[in-house]
Amino acid sequence: MDLGIKGRRALVTAASKGLGRGCAEALADAGVALTINARTEGPLMEAAESLRTRGVDVTAVAADITTEDGRKRVLDAAGDIDILVTNAGGPPPGMWSDWDRDDFIRALDANMLTPIALMKACLPGMIDRGWGRVVNITSQSVKAPVPVLGLSNSARAGLTGYVAGTARQVAPHGVCINNMLPGIHATDRADSLDKGVSESEGIPINEAREKRMQTIPARRYGSAAEFGAMCAFLCSEHSGFIVAQNILIDGGATNVTL
Ligand code: NAP
Secondary structure (H helix, E strand, O other): OOOOOOOOEEEEOOOOOHHHHHHHHHHHHOOOEEEEEEOOHHHHHHHHHHHHOOOOOEEEEEOOOOOHHHHHHHHHHHOOOOEEEEOOOOOOOOOHHHOOHHHHHHHHHHHHHHHHHHHHHHHHHHHHHOOEEEEEEOOHHHOOOOHHHHHHHHHHHHHHHHHHHHHHHHHHHOEEEEEEEEOOEOOHHHHHHHHHHHHHHOOOHHHHHHHHHHOOOOOOOEOHHHHHHHHHHHOOHHHOOOOOOEEEEOOOOOOOOO
8 A cells, every 4th residue: 555655754753673663664664754763872873774775864863852952852853744753661660659759750751741742843833734643652551551550551641631632633734643552562662571570470581471472362462563554554644534543553452342
């Protein structure tokens, strides 16, 4: 399918690895010029080089997207963009009793206020040009809580509420905002969660992984490539009637009817 976005320009944050990189790769395959970002220079430059081999222009900015200065540098480099994919690292797991105010502020900054700030910066240009697509990478924890991810459950619920209203305010201008809710995907993040289970239960990491896979109806983890394909569709010419949706990509793991 021709996604109809060849020649458009996108910013994908936190995109040197994992799901962000999967989204950047799928957009590159659709002919979209990219600005990508991550904190660590080496893997970011490697990702940029690899994306260029797909035939698109790529600008890479090493910066912490959760800081005001980092966002400014990334947004300045990206310029006028048609497509924004927001992503950042997820907060650490723990118990409800582990977290104090500073932990919540960090989680809110990373997973709620950062995507909101990026949207606030990019939406006016999209509205002026009469076309835009925003995809926020959130989590299955928005639909059903993951008890050890209380910081994520809280921050992402806040972002979801913001998007639900904002998406309806910008839709009349041809701008569509949606969220993608990953279940478990085979990335570094999943490895670190499996490592946590392995350590807390005293079992090998492979056993922890196998146990988790058995909780997923698809009996496997998702891949960054299939996640990216859905993201590219949501950023495409064909998605103009999809507004304010929360799309689970979780192999059926979240046991809900709707
Ligand atoms: P990942 O494989 O660990 O990759 C994270 C990427 O984000 C890396 O490129 C990392 O590079 C970059 N990054 C992290 N913090 C950043 C920051 N402050 N500023 C700029 N770049 C940053 O993670 P992932 O699995 O793709 O997860 C992406 C998001 O989806 C996370 O929020 C995660 O919680 C959520 N999620 C993932 C899963 C899953 O199963 N994978 C499930 C549910 C939700 P640097 O470290 O160099 O900055």
